[in-house]
Amino acid sequence: MGLIAWVKNVLADEKSRVAALSIFSNTVLVFFKLIAGIITGSVSIISEAIHSGLDLLAAIIAFTSVRISSRPPDKEHRYGHGKYENISGTIEALLIFVAAIWILVEAYKKIIHGGEVQSLGLGVVVMAVASLANFFISNILMKVAIKTESVALEADAMHLRTDVYTSVGVLVGLGVIAITKIQILDPIIAIAVALLITKAAWDITVKSFAPLLDVALPTEEEEQIMQALQLIAPEGVVGFHELRTRRAGSSRYVDMHLVVPRDLTIAEVHSLCDLVEEKITERLPMVNVLVHAEPCEDEDCTSCSGCARIRNLLSENTL
Numbered sequence: 001m002g003l004i005a006w007v008k009n010v011l012a013d014e015k016s017r018v019a020a021l022s023i024f025s026n027t028v029l030v031f032f033k034l035i036a037g038i039i040t041g042s043v044s045i046i047s048e049a050i051h052s053g054l055d056l057l058a059a060i061i062a063f064t065s066v067r068i069s070s071r072p073p074d075k076e077h078r079y080g081h082g083k084y085e086n087i088s089g090t091i092e093a094l095l096i097f098v099a100a101i102w103i104l105v106e107a108y109k110k111i112i113h114g115g116e117v118q119s120l121g122l123g124v125v126v127m128a129v130a131s132l133a134n135f136f137i138s139n140i141l142m143k144v145a146i147k148t149e150s151v152a153l154e155a156d157a158m159h160l161r162t163d164v165y166t167s168v169g170v171l172v173g174l175g176v177i178a179i180t181k182i183q184i185l186d187p188i189i190a191i192a193v194a195l196l197i198t199k200a201a202w203d204i205t206v207k208s209f210a211p212l213l214d215v216a217l218p219t220e221e222e223e224q225i226m227q228a229l230q231l232i233a234p235e236g237v238v239g240f241h242e243l244r245t246r247r248a249g250s251s252r253y254v255d256m257h258l259v260v261p262r263d264l265t266i267a268e269v270h271s272l273c274d275l276v277e278e279k280i281t282e283r284l285p286m287v288n289v290l291v292h293a294e295p296c297e298d299e300d301c302t303s304c305s306g307c308a309r310i311r312n313l314l315s316e317n318t319l
Contacts, residue, residue: 014147014148022059029052036127047106048127055156069084069152083248085151092208138164149249151250215246225245229279255289258292276291
């Protein structure tokens with residue numbers, strides 16, 4: 001694929017497009033924050049530049065994972081590539097932890113050895129612009145993340161939202177320093193920034209890493225599955241067990257054992273399983289359902305009113 005064709009392909013995909021926008025935004029912010037931090041000598045601004053630098057790396061990782069996760073299943077990845085997004089989110093969280101540690105170390109050095117923040121006006125302007133830019137970009141990322149259920153984009157959006165909070169904190173701190181002339185406020189603000197982004201890193205880690213361990217879907221989503229099954233599973237006639245759920249990226253996976261009347265034909269059982277899949281997919285997006293059918297243990301089901309209901313459902317939903 002040529003460069004022009006690749007760019008067109010990226011721009012045509014909404015997830016890739018906003019991920020690329022995040023890369024561009026973070027690149028610009030890192031440059032201006034770093035320059036402002038060096039000129040002013042502010043460790044809190046430099047800490048923000050480092051934070052944005054890791055955000056840039058995270059944005060690149062998110063972009064790559066979004067591109068890979070969108071690939072269809074292949075011979076080596078029969079369940080698709082969705083977990084690349086979860087891996088991306090986990091890596092992004094680790095990067096934030098690294099940034100927090102670095103900021104704490106630099107702040108400690110400044111408290112011990114001292115240092116004076118200069119050119120406060122430049123620092124205030126840069127942090128104000130950074131806050132506004134990150135606010136708008138993070139909102140765009142979060143909207144697309146929610147729409148597409150992208151873990152990678154959500155982690156990237158959370159990165160930038162954290163950057164907004166910390167940038168505002170640094171901005172306020174620089175204003176206070178300008179008024180009070182208390183220079184030690186600079187490293188204290190940097191420590192507060194580190195603690196804030198550590199909390200964000202933990203939240204991202206929990207959300208991104210859990211699907212890698214095949215944690216079950218949230219309770220409310222499993223309740224949606226149960227409600228779908230109750231529509232076609234009268235008590236005592238058709239039951240189900242071994243319900244298992246998990247998630248990979250934006251894709252959900254559901255499998256179960258479905259108990260059906262023993263005298264149904266293979267075609268009727270197949271139709272019933274299709275009906276189960278249909279009812280579940282009506283309630284949950286991006287869901288893959290696998291049903292294992294097994295016969296009811298009751299040998300005399302001809303007089304059961306529940307079986308009659310099942311047959312009526314099958315006749316109404318004949319494929």
